[in-house]
Amino acid sequence: MAERTVVFEIKRQASPDAPSVWERFELPWRPGMNVISAMMEIAGNPVTCEGHCTTPVAYDSNCLEEICGSCAMRINGKARMACSSLVDNLEQPIRVEPLSKFPLVRDLQVDRSVLFENLKKVKAWVPIDGTYDLGSGPRLTPQEQEANYPLSNCISCTCCMEVCPQFNVETGFVGAATIAQVKLFNNHPTGKVFKEERLRALSGDGGIQECGYAQNCVQACPKQLPLTSAISDVGREVVVQKVKDWLKS
Amino acid sequence: MATAQPTSAPQLQRGVEPLRAAEGSSFLWRKLHSLLGILPLGAFLLEHLLSNFEALKGPLAYGQQVYFLNHLPLVRVLEWVFIFLPLLYHAVYGVSIWLRGKSNVVYYPWAGNWMYTLQRYTGLIAFAYLIQHLWRERFTGVMLPENPYYAFHKVQMELANPWMLAIYVVAMIAICWHFSYGVWLFAAKWGITPGVTARRRFGYVCIALGLLLAVAGLASIYAFVGPLYPNAPVPNL
Ligand code: SF4
Ligand code: SF4
Ligand code: FES
Numbered sequence: 491m492a493e494r495t496v497v498f499e500i501k502r503q504a505s506p507d508a509p510s511v512w513e514r515f516e517l518p519w520r521p522g523m524n525v526i527s528a529m530m531e532i533a534g535n536p537v538t539c540e541g542h543c544t545t546p547v548a549y550d551s552n553c554l555e556e557i558c559g560s561c562a563m564r565i566n567g568k569a570r571m572a573c574s575s576l577v578d579n580l581e582q583p584i585r586v587e588p589l590s591k592f593p594l595v596r597d598l599q600v601d602r603s604v605l606f607e608n609l610k611k612v613k614a615w616v617p618i619d620g621t622y623d624l625g626s627g628p629r630l631t632p633q634e635q636e637a638n639y640p641l642s643n644c645i646s647c648t649c650c651m652e653v654c655p656q657f658n659v660e661t662g663f664v665g666a667a668t669i670a671q672v673k674l675f676n677n678h679p680t681g682k683v684f685k686e687e688r689l690r691a692l693s694g695d696g697g698i699q700e701c702g703y704a705q706n707c708v709q710a711c712p713k714q715l716p717l718t719s720a721i722s723d724v725g726r727e728v729v730v731q732k733v734k735d736w737l738k739s
Numbered sequence: 740m741a742t743a744q745p746t747s748a749p750q751l752q753r754g755v756e757p758l759r760a761a762e763g764s765s766f767l768w769r770k771l772h773s774l775l776g777i778l779p780l781g782a783f784l785l786e787h788l789l790s791n792f793e794a795l796k797g798p799l800a801y802g803q804q805v806y807f808l809n810h811l812p813l814v815r816v817l818e819w820v821f822i823f824l825p826l827l828y829h830a831v832y833g834v835s836i837w838l839r840g841k842s843n844v845v846y847y848p849w850a851g852n853w854m855y856t857l858q859r860y861t862g863l864i865a866f867a868y869l870i871q872h873l874w875r876e877r878f879t880g881v882m883l884p885e886n887p888y889y890a891f892h893k894v895q896m897e898l899a900n901p902w903m904l905a906i907y908v909v910a911m912i913a914i915c916w917h918f919s920y921g922v923w924l925f926a927a928k929w930g931i932t933p934g935v936t937a938r939r940r941f942g943y944v945c946i947a948l949g950l951l952l953a954v955a956g957l958a959s960i961y962a963f964v965g966p967l968y969p970n971a972p973v974p975n976l
Contacts, residue, residue: 506752567846568846568847591754591755592752592754592755593752593753593754594752601754604754604755604756604757607757607758608757608758611757611758611760612758612760651755653843653846653847655840655841655842655843655852655855656839656840656841657755658755658839658840658841659753659754659755659756660838660839660840660841661839661840662755662756662757662758662759663755664757664758668758687761690760690761691758691760691761692758692760693761693766694758694759694760694761694762694763694766695758695759695762695763695764695765695766696756696757696758696759696765697758697759697765697766698766699765699766699769699770700765700769701928702836702840702855702858703851703855703924703927703928704851704852704854704855705849705850705851705852705855706843706847706849706851706852709847709849709851710847716935718927718935718938719933719934719935721927721928722927722928722930722931722932722933722938723930723933724930725928725929725930726929726930726931726933727930728766729770729929729930732766732767
């Protein structure tokens with residue numbers, strides 16, 4: 491009996507300005523294999539279907555359990571986490587491409603630092619630095635923890651931005667992840683000192699107003715963040731903040 | 740190198756720039772676009788569809804409605820301030836929103852994404868339709884503000900052309916769609932329905948609203964082309 495195999499088609503690009511090429515690989519099937527483990531296997535023997543020797547595929551990954559957020563790529567056309575994409579659930583040949591909206595580094599590696607920049611722009615942190623010990627912060631009630639926990643699950647994978655029709659060079663939209671983090675840190679009893687600043691930041695060009703509510707983000711998010719609800723809540727708060735600012739100016 | 744088939748020319752990809760925190764005025768313009776869609780444009784749409792419904796009562800009732808509307812105090816000012824200017828802004832800014840979005844419904848054929856795309860295309864249909872509708876019914880031909888009782892006849896002549904009738908039917912459905920989904924979007928984006936269940940329930944309300952408006956609109960088209968009032972006479976005034 492012939493050995494069971496899986497076929498991959500991977501979009502390769504040696505450098506940001508090199509032409510892209512598709513390469514086809516066939517490897518033995520193993521139970522429970524996922525897209526990252528398949529690429530590890532390719533690295534062990536980087537020979538294409540046609541017998542041509544090539545380089546191992548470059549990609550980002552770390553945790554292999556969908557928690558570090560580094561392995562987002564387009565698999566069969568859709569953005570998702572490669573480490574949790576089980577080969578058995580995918581149609582073959584499995585086509586793997588880099589995310590399309592971030593500057594390409596090499597092969598499947600892209601530069602997603604825009605999310606980090608955006609999180610900095612909205613001060614997505616709890617400020618506790620100072621010249622003396624501030625002591626312990628206020629207590630969070632279990633109810634507050636319950637409400638905020640889903641928002642804290644974001645792994646900064648940028649899937650929500652990749653799939654968003656409004657996230658592009660034309661709009662310079664901030665994307666759903668940053669909006670959700672604004673809600674998370676505004677809900678935090680210490681984090682909320684920056685609440686007004688965060689809301690004003692999100693009313694800047696490329697801010698929350700650019701969302702067209704296509705709801706792709708919430709469909710694509712591997713961690714099931716309640717993104718559209720966050721966009722609604724923060725959207726209302728930004729409007730209220732702008733009206734207040736306007737009346738007080 | 741038998742396998743290396745170049746699929747695209749070398750190109751350096753520009754990334755999406757980060758948020759311009761608290762800078763610029765696009766928030767104001769975008770929110771104005773959104774608000775104008777509900778008030779006054781949505782309100783005017785309701786008024787227009789209700790007025791059209793008078794056509795089912797016949798040419799005289801329809802003429803009286805047109806007479807009434809054109810004798811509101813400061814009617815020309817109302818018309819420009821609450822209809823034409825907001826409409827122009829909503830349409831032009833809407834086209835720019837459409838141009839700047841990159842629809843990807845081919846890759847992600849999800850319900851919300853379809854609605855996002857349809858909202859743009861129904862908007863474009865409405866814009867194109869309204870240019871000809873205003874031009875032909877409001878700014879050329881028999882002037883209805885001065886001759887309100889010609890209204891039924893004028894519309895009937897217009898709809899006698901089957902192509903024009905088809906355009907009116909398509910535009911009626913597109914506009915009712917655009918408005919009712921617009922109401923839903925407004926509630927979602929302004930944070931009136933932040934909960935998933937609330938959005939779903941309000942979705943049913945908006946479907947009902949859209950259906951009601953479309954049926955009412957199509958019924959009034961029927962009043963002009965159906966057997967109710969064939970060859971409505973031109974009034975001798
Ligand atoms: S709702 Fe749609 S437009 Fe808004 S952030 Fe999500 S994917 Fe983008
Ligand atoms: S919100 Fe979801 S999709 Fe977006 S970056 Fe966070 S985990 Fe990824
Ligand atoms: S490797 Fe960490 S999320 Fe996939």
